[in-house]
Amino acid sequence: MSQLTEVAANPYADELAAAKKAVSLAARLCQRVQQGILQSDIQSKADRTPVTVADYGSQVLISLVLKKELPSHSFSMVAEEDSEDLRKDDAQQILEHITSLVNETIANDDSYNMSLSKEDVLAALDGGKSEGGPSGRHWILDPIDGTKGFIRGDQYAVALGLLDEGKVVLGVLGCPNLPSKSTNKHNGSSSGDQVGSLYFATIGCGAKVQALEGSEPQKITICSVNNPVDASFFESLEHSKRDLTSSIAEKLGVQAPPVRMDSQAKYAALAQGDGAIYLRFSGKGYKERVWDHAAGSIIVTAGGMVKDASGNDLDFSKGRYLDRDRGIIATNRYLMPMVLKAVQEAIDEEQ
Numbered sequence: 001m002s003q004l005t006e007v008a009a010n011p012y013a014d015e016l017a018a019a020k021k022a023v024s025l026a027a028r029l030c031q032r033v034q035q036g037i038l039q040s041d042i043q044s045k046a047d048r049t050p051v052t053v054a055d056y057g058s059q060v061l062i063s064l065v066l067k068k069e070l071p072s073h074s075f076s077m078v079a080e081e082d083s084e085d086l087r088k089d090d091a092q093q094i095l096e097h098i099t100s101l102v103n104e105t106i107a108n109d110d111s112y113n114m115s116l117s118k119e120d121v122l123a124a125l126d127g128g129k130s131e132g133g134p135s136g137r138h139w140i141l142d143p144i145d146g147t148k149g150f151i152r153g154d155q156y157a158v159a160l161g162l163l164d165e166g167k168v169v170l171g172v173l174g175c176p177n178l179p180s181k182s183t184n185k186h187n188g189s190s191s192g193d194q195v196g197s198l199y200f201a202t203i204g205c206g207a208k209v210q211a212l213e214g215s216e217p218q219k220i221t222i223c224s225v226n227n228p229v230d231a232s233f234f235e236s237l238e239h240s241k242r243d244l245t246s247s248i249a250e251k252l253g254v255q256a257p258p259v260r261m262d263s264q265a266k267y268a269a270l271a272q273g274d275g276a277i278y279l280r281f282s283g284k285g286y287k288e289r290v291w292d293h294a295a296g297s298i299i300v301t302a303g304g305m306v307k308d309a310s311g312n313d314l315d316f317s318k319g320r321y322l323d324r325d326r327g328i329i330a331t332n333r334y335l336m337p338m339v340l341k342a343v344q345e346a347i348d349e350e351q
């Protein structure tokens, strides 16, 4: 397809190009930090979850690139991180470190001739405070999803979505440690597959993958397994109710052991057919955030389905939290009815 035809066929072509550029640049910063991560690069947030210099740096770079690439667009972003902790007196050193990481990443890429001050960094972070909602356009950003995996040296994802009138219309997932075909050995490449991929989808245009460093995009397809006995399932390594997911798997007759992986890399792996089902059930009372699912879910729904435990589509139009019934299930259209039935039975038994 010529570039002109592609632009005509995809109303979000400009936004997609900008989002891919932003995520690629942020992923480069993350890769550099992950290779030599130190204890001093990691902080604990008020909710006791970890955040690193790379989470902050990634969010700054992405908001910067989106503004530079789409100067005529109004800018609203719902993002995970903010500047509050970095404005404290004891955070000056880490703020300086983030600022130099961002400036070095920009300098190593020939696109922009600019240098940010610490104040610019703080202001860029606070550009992510939008509440989103049902009207207008809002970027949804998780600058590093799976921070715990990132710190451990495992899977993580840079996840950027676009919400338009309450619907996710575009998603880009940068997965620096995910092989683009087999994720069975998800800590590295075992079969010569490309490691480090950019997955993306725009509404109605299918999902594709390309190398993070740039290559011709390839279509990806979700697996077509229709017998759960032949299916395998993904779950979170850190946040999964394993008694419930194993009960669901047992009811389905799933034989393979669960594949436990951090971050929205699970959505990417599912979308490229590495497994058949993703089950996400976390502890009671935990409210899922939109940035943990926006990009990943549109990459899966290009060929498959993502539902809550009652079989409803996820509703991203309610602000920073996802409005949903318990649990999130992603799979192909053949398995979804069977998985939903098993989910209901397992939940009923649990009560």
Ligand SMILES: Nc1ncnc2c1ncn2[C@@H]1O[C@H](COP(=O)(O)O)[C@@H](OP(=O)(O)O)[C@H]1O
Binding pocket: 049, 080, 142, 144, 145, 146, 147, 148, 149, 236, 237, 238, 239, 261, 262, 263, 264, 282, 283, 286, 289, 292
């Ligand atoms: N108790 C909990 N239950 C479910 N998810 C949680 C959680 N605590 C944190 N999370 C979310 O789980 C995300 C990671 O996904 P996964 O569990 O699939 O690796 C985290 O994203 P961040 O790492 O961006 O903070 C965080 O938002």
Ligand SMILES: [Mg+2]
Binding pocket: 049, 050, 051, 080, 147
């Ligand atoms: Mg976090």
Ligand SMILES: [Mg+2]
Binding pocket: 142, 144, 145, 146, 291, 292
């Ligand atoms: Mg996250």
Ligand SMILES: [Mg+2]
Binding pocket: 055, 080, 142, 143, 144, 145, 146, 147
């Ligand atoms: Mg995060």
